[in-house]
Structures are given as structure tokens and as C-alpha cells.
Amino acid sequence: MNSTQIKCFLSLAKTLNFTQSAHNMYLSQSTVSKNIKNLEKEIQVKLFDRKYHQIILTEKGKIFYNQMVLSAAEIDDTIQNLRQSRNITRPKIKMGYTDLPFEKKWLPVALRLINTQTNLELVPFFVDPGQEQNINKLISDGTIDLMLMQKDIIHEKEETRYQEILKKGFSVVVYQGDSLFVKSSINFHDLANRRVYLWNGHDNFPAIESLKFSMQSSDTDINFHEEIDSSILIAYVRAKMGIGIVPSILYNKDDTDLRYIPLNTEQRLSYGILSLVNSDKKNNINKINQYIAQAINISKTQW
Structure with missing residues (x-):
């Protein structure tokens, strides 16, 4: 299933006319027809009932159309947001990570969510696991803004706060x-x-x-x-x-x-996010924390 097939389907679902859809898309009628047939074959669902000089959506075709309209709108919105943000300076939030296997699951999800759904930019910063004892210093001096880590490692200080995200045994x-x-x-x-x-x-x-x-x-x-x-x-x-x-x-x-x-x-071991209590980026860090928690919940199902 490719974008051309989806565009042909959405157009034909609106016009219910191969000739009109071909004209609107600057394609030949045979190309539109071929794309529709290939789409139906690939998803193994009949989307249109074809009668003499008449085309109608099947019941499953109507369901597919409703879902594809939403998906297409979401894609268009994402592209538009990305285009509009090209010339906008996005506040950067630096997050420390240690490259655990679990991080390789949720970190890409968090990057995608944050960098497409917010005006912020999450910047990963690798922290050598052997230097975890220095996390408070890295946060205090601004090298990183936050880090997901195990609570037992932290030497708690007044200037930092810990927000638990999950517990594992x-x-x-x-x-x-x-x-x-x-x-x-x-x-x-x-x-x-x-x-x-x-x-x-x-x-x-x-x-x-x-x-x-x-x-x-x-x-x-x-x-x-x-x-x-x-x-x-x-x-x-x-x-x-x-x-x-x-x-x-x-x-x-x-x-x-x-x-x-x-x-x-x-x-049980507690894992959460460590950040500065009085950071001037506090509101942005809170927003980032919510998306990180969401990304972890999404990734847990595949972990």
C-alpha cells in the first residue's frame, strides 16, 4: 500500500467517477483503476461495487475511507507543522541516556512524539554508565537538563528532584x-x-x-x-x-x-527522571517528562 494508491482511493471515494478522479489527479483513467485494483488486492478487501456506469463504496470501503481521511489529515498536519517550524528556534532540552536496550526502544518514540507534537527539541546526550555517580553535577552545571535513571544511583540533593516513571523487578x-x-x-x-x-x-x-x-x-x-x-x-x-x-x-x-x-x-527498582528543582526550563521539562512517560508506556508493550 503506497501513497498513490491511497490518494486514488480517497479521490474516487469522493467523486465515484474514474474519469473525474483521473482529471483531478492529472493521471490516466487506467492508472487510477490499476491503483485501486492493486490496493484492493493488497489489503484483500473489496472497496467499491462496480456496476454499469455506477460506482459505490462498499460498507468496508466506507469504514476504510473514514480511517484514511483521518490518517491523511494527520499526515498533512504533521508536514505543515514541520514546514512552519523550519525557521523557528525550538527550545532545546538535553536528556542524558546510557544506551540501555530498553532506551533503544522508547527513546526513538519519545524523539518522534516530542519533535513533531511540541515546539521543543529533545537532544539526547550520552552518559557513560561508569559516570552515573556524577549525574547531579551534570544536571547542576547545565550539561544535561534531565535524565532517566535508577533511583538507587542518585545521591539526592536539595536542588534536584526525582519523578518516578516505572518500577521493575x-x-x-x-x-x-x-x-x-x-x-x-x-x-x-x-x-x-x-x-x-x-x-x-x-x-x-x-x-x-x-x-x-x-x-x-x-x-x-x-x-x-x-x-x-x-x-x-x-x-x-x-x-x-x-x-x-x-x-x-x-x-x-x-x-x-x-x-x-x-x-x-x-x-523492585524505581526508574524515573532527575532534573533541577528550580530550572528556568521547568515548564518545558515537565512537558518533556509527560511525553517520555507516554513513550515508555508505548514501548513496554513491545519490550
């Missing part, structure tokens, strides 16, 4: 062929007599420390080893040296040989 990373691979969720007793690598990228993460305490206090003997680098943890799992436990936010859909299976535990 932990997942067990299992290699294909492992007996746990087919499970829909994993309990502590499933970890018995297994070598477990527990991701712990920072000292004194409350949620990590709580999870460690729960495992150590359980009736099951769980042999876990802490690993600060998630990529090394994944390499160990792929080498069949054990299984891993990571925050569910680290799930990578591209790891087709692995499964990230939810761990049944009460511990």
Missing part, C-alpha cells in the same frame, strides 16, 4: 538448553545447587542488598557470586558457567539465545 538470565529455559517465572528454590551470578554494579544498592538478604535468609542454599559488569555476567551465562540475575530493565530482546525470566521476589 529482577530477571534470571538463562541460556538456551538449560532446564529453567522453559519456565515462565523462577522462585528461589529453582536456584538451589546452581552457580548464580548476581549483577551488582554499585555498592550499597538498597534493592540489591535486600535481594541478597532474601536469598541468604531463604530455606534454599543459593550459591551466588556478585558481578559488577552485566556484559561479563552475560558472557558467563553464554559459556554455560551458570545463570545470572539482573534488573529486568537490562533485558535485551536481541539476545535470542537467552531468556530473561522474571524472578519471584518483592524487591
Whole structure:
């Protein structure tokens, strides 16, 4: 289905006359007819009833027309807004990101929503995960205006505020062929007599420390080893040296040989947006935050 087919359909639905539509679109009548036939063939729906010297929309054709009119109007509005904004200076909001797999899902959605539906420009700024402890400084000195991050990492200060967007638990990373691979969720007793690598990228993460305490206090003997680098943890799992436990936010859909299976535990990690309390961009940041939350909700269904 292409734009020419849609334009031919919309025109013919209005005129109900091949000759008139061909004239309006500066096309031959045979070209209009061919585009309509190809469209019907592609979507496998009969859009028009053709009788001698008469063309009428079918019931499904009427439904399709109503939807296409709305879509065409939305496309036209978007194009018009983009054209009008070419010579307008759009306020820039710089957002820090660490290139997590989940960010690769929602960030493009957020960019598209914000840069087409607002007068703002969201500018991504890569932050090395190893420098997350300096996020407050990056925000305070204006290097970035906001950042989506894990609350446990933040050293809260009076000049910054944190707005929670979502909470996620932990997942067990299992290699294909492992007996746990087919499970829909994993309990502590499933970890018995297994070598477990527990991701712990920072000292004194409350949620990590709580999870460690729960495992150590359980009736099951769980042999876990802490690993600060998630990529090394994944390499160990792929080498069949054990299984891993990571925050569910680290799930990578591209790891087709692995499964990230939810761990049944009460511990949850909070993820949200950190920004300055008294920023002169406060109103714009609030607007950006709403679109980021919307983009994350959209992306969660495909994550």
C-alpha cells in the first residue's frame, strides 16, 4: 500500500467517477483503476461495487475511507507543522541516556512524539554508565537538563528532584538448553545447587542488598557470586558457567539465545527522571517528562 494508491482511493471515494478522479489527479483513467485494483488486492478487501456506469463504496470501503481521511489529515498536519517550524528556534532540552536496550526502544518514540507534537527539541546526550555517580553535577552545571535513571544511583540533593516513571523487578538470565529455559517465572528454590551470578554494579544498592538478604535468609542454599559488569555476567551465562540475575530493565530482546525470566521476589527498582528543582526550563521539562512517560508506556508493550 503506497501513497498513490491511497490518494486514488480517497479521490474516487469522493467523486465515484474514474474519469473525474483521473482529471483531478492529472493521471490516466487506467492508472487510477490499476491503483485501486492493486490496493484492493493488497489489503484483500473489496472497496467499491462496480456496476454499469455506477460506482459505490462498499460498507468496508466506507469504514476504510473514514480511517484514511483521518490518517491523511494527520499526515498533512504533521508536514505543515514541520514546514512552519523550519525557521523557528525550538527550545532545546538535553536528556542524558546510557544506551540501555530498553532506551533503544522508547527513546526513538519519545524523539518522534516530542519533535513533531511540541515546539521543543529533545537532544539526547550520552552518559557513560561508569559516570552515573556524577549525574547531579551534570544536571547542576547545565550539561544535561534531565535524565532517566535508577533511583538507587542518585545521591539526592536539595536542588534536584526525582519523578518516578516505572518500577521493575529482577530477571534470571538463562541460556538456551538449560532446564529453567522453559519456565515462565523462577522462585528461589529453582536456584538451589546452581552457580548464580548476581549483577551488582554499585555498592550499597538498597534493592540489591535486600535481594541478597532474601536469598541468604531463604530455606534454599543459593550459591551466588556478585558481578559488577552485566556484559561479563552475560558472557558467563553464554559459556554455560551458570545463570545470572539482573534488573529486568537490562533485558535485551536481541539476545535470542537467552531468556530473561522474571524472578519471584518483592524487591523492585524505581526508574524515573532527575532534573533541577528550580530550572528556568521547568515548564518545558515537565512537558518533556509527560511525553517520555507516554513513550515508555508505548514501548513496554513491545519490550
